[in-house]
Amino acid sequence: MAKVRTRFAPSPTGYMHVGNLRTALYTYLIAKHAGGDFILRIEDTDQGRFVEGALDIIYNTLKITGLKYDEGPDIGGPVGPYVQSQRTDIYLKYAKKLIETGKAYYCFCTKERIDTLRANSKTSGDYKYDKHCLHLSEKEVKEKLAAGVPHVIRQNNPETGVTTFHDEIYGDISVDNSELDDMILIKSDGYPTYNFANVIDDHLMGITHVVRGSEYLSSAPKYNRLYEAFGWQIPKYIHCPPIMKDQHHKLSKRNGDASFEDLLEKGYLKEAVLNYIALLGWNPGSEKEIFNLKELVENFDYRNINKSPAIFDTVKLKWMNGQYIKNMQLEEFNSLAIPYYKKVISKDLDFMKISKLLKTRIEVLTEIPNFLDFFQELPDYPVDMYIHKRMKTNLQNSLVTLEKFLPRMEALNPWTFENIEKCCMNLISDMQVKNGVVLWPIRTALSGKKSTPGGAFEIADIIGKEESIKRIKIGIEKLKNANK
Secondary structure, three states, X not given: OOOOEEEEOOOOOOOOEHHHHHHHHHHHHHHXXXXXXXXXXXXXXXXXXXXXXXXXXXXXXXXXXXXXXXXXXXXXXXXXXXXXXXXXXXXXXXXXXXXXXXXXXXEOOOHHHXXXXXXXXXXXXXXXXXXXXXXXXXXXXXXXHHOOOOOEEEXXXXXXXXXXXXXXXXXXXXXXXHHOOOOEEEOOOOOEOHHHHHHHHXXXXXXXXXXXXXXXXXXXXXXXXXXHHHOOOOOEEEEEOOEEOOOOOEOOOOOOOOEHHHHHHOOOOHHHHHHHHHOOOEOOOOXXXXXXXXHHHHHOOHHHEOXXXXXXXXXXXXXXXXXXXXXXXXXXXXXXXXXXXXXXXXXXXXXXXXXXXXXXXXXXXXXXXXXXXXXXXXXXXXXXXXXXXXXXXXXHHHHHHHHHHHHHHHHOOXXXXXXXXXXXXXXXXXXXXXXXXXXXXXXHHHHOOOOOOOOHXXXXXXXXXXXXXXXXXXXXXXXXXXXX
């Protein structure tokens, strides 16, 4: 059996859409699961859509995600060049071979004539070129070429019979040849179309498995006719279902849907994004949902890719991201969180202590600042926050708690988490009340929030003795005014 060789062949037309990333991931997994080669090829034949910086995005994304390719434009390889715009002479050579065998022909039709055909097709069915130039004599063709008449090279597809091809996901698919358009192989600018170049390159680069979106299913018969025209072996086709933003709309680069870079900026971890994207259309055959890249390589079987479209569910992605955050080492989380801490905290606080509180509470990194404002500055909170039915607190007993706690705080030395906890618990014991009667007012006074990462002990420990005393005094003043 031939060594498995796959390729990821993006066009440098903008950011890395999650659909592109999934194609790259599946292509990588198929190759590595079989111990094969993963190749990067840049398909830049559509020069009008080229976006400056898009190449760097492709390289960086693959590097960040760990999808290491074995051959590519920047590292070379035995079947290069790996950029289509550097291979134009190759495509022209093979197009001319097809002309010699009658499988392709020169087309000199003007844009105006094509536009007329296309306009007329709106009433008579889908547009299809009428093979007008196929019937030009050899002499006419030579004269037009010699005169420099603008032209393209078209595939010559049969008008009768059936073309059948096999897809690993969708099975056998048959198409009447009467439906096949004579697609353009070489454009008037000398560049090949994607449809032609990908066939030539896949063959010359020894690609055994072709992974692409299901939108290319309709083009597969035309690709197969090219393979057959050259007498080449057809690779295995793996057409993946679309990724949808909802039941009716595909995720689309043109519609501004999230790119991989966008997701990172929104606080998602690269590992979580990759894991989630792997499950968009692929069933691992078990209940397991959390996979690192090594585990994906071991478990990935392209035969378990679904036919049905996959919905990009941000709720599920957030959950998965949260699992990754919970499972990471505290030091790693802290290093990721520090830039977010510094957006809202200018004080010299122990960030590691904050990280210990936050790591299990957030799902995406961008949520971090929302939890932290009170560490920097006590908000102006309403006094009725001290009233808590379940905690059995009201304005009167909250005031009693804070007034009894203040001198104990002031006398506390050294200021440590353990000592703060002991101080609070001793107060609870001395007052002979339930924990909430003491801890709710203290936490409220220290944070000014109904909900916080960590309780009274942790908050007091982090903000320090001076700030804690200051905030307790503010709480006492609020309650005194309210009790008047």
